[in-house]
């Protein structure tokens with residue numbers, strides 16, 4: 429496998445709304461707030477017209493990588509219910525291998541209410557449901573060892589059991605040539621678990637993908653380069669996105685690439701923009717492309733994702749990306 433992803437398997441329930449509604453829902457604009465089942469139901473009752481799309485940060489990245497041509501797999505926990513079926517058929521429709529056994533009892537499939545405002549910003553309230561049952565027994569260490577890169581979702585740090593799952597991935601990677609990639613998911617998530625992420629990036633993570641707020645929350649005054657293997661960290665590559673301003677890729681040996689964005693044809697919804705960037709970047713890296721080309725693939729994929737509602741791969745993504753980046757193949 430080129431890329432294997434481990435994350436929270438979530439169905440997104442999207443609604444286009446306004447800033448006043450975000451305030452009325454008492455959710456921090458642009459952030460991700462964890463909610464319990466009662467809160468989730470109360471939010472949905474107030475949400476108005478909604479659209480369901482397959483979500484989950486790393487699941488989004490893996491679907492993008494598969495749509496571009498990666499041999500890709502995903503590990504995440506759904507319930508054997510209607511939303512779980514919808515998540516499963518959606519991720520498989522992009523060619524992703526998804527075989528994690530579904531729960532047959534206990535919490536229902538996770539869902540995320542995504543409030544999209546006219547500026548394209550997304551504000552999320554997530555009920556984790558079945559995701560909290562993901563555990564080490566769901567990891568096939570041979571599959572991890574046989575994958576070029578395993579991408580871990582930062583949001584997993586929110587549960588102890590998922591941290592044990594991450595431990596099993598790291599263990600399998602350390603005994604093989606497989607690399608560990610990590611997305612930091614959300615600045616609030618980094619603030620909740622800074623020490624844990626510091627430990628991972630100091631000892632286990634070879635590829636880090638984050639936005640500028642997330643990486644700032646992680647490194648504080650230390651500087652991004654401190655994460656690199658030749659400057660005291662463990663990372664070989666650190667890719668930092670700057671929203672519409674592009675991204676910067678840092679690599680060992682003093683390498684630094686500034687990547688321009690491709691302006692979106694239309695700005696509809698930024699849900700999954702960073703996920704698409706990570707998916708495109710990892711597609712490029714695992715195909716052996718130069719880092720600046722891999723970063724450009726990520727940027728172009730993200731520019732197509734923000735022109736639609738939801739984080740799923742846009743139709744004909746591969747040919748759309750190839751128009752801007754012929755090396756993408």
Ligand SMILES: OC[C@H]1O[C@H](O)[C@H](O)[C@@H]1O
Nearest residue numbers: 438483484485540700739
């Ligand atoms: O990064 C966007 C994703 O984060 C949340 O996990 C939602 O499911 C959404 O699809």
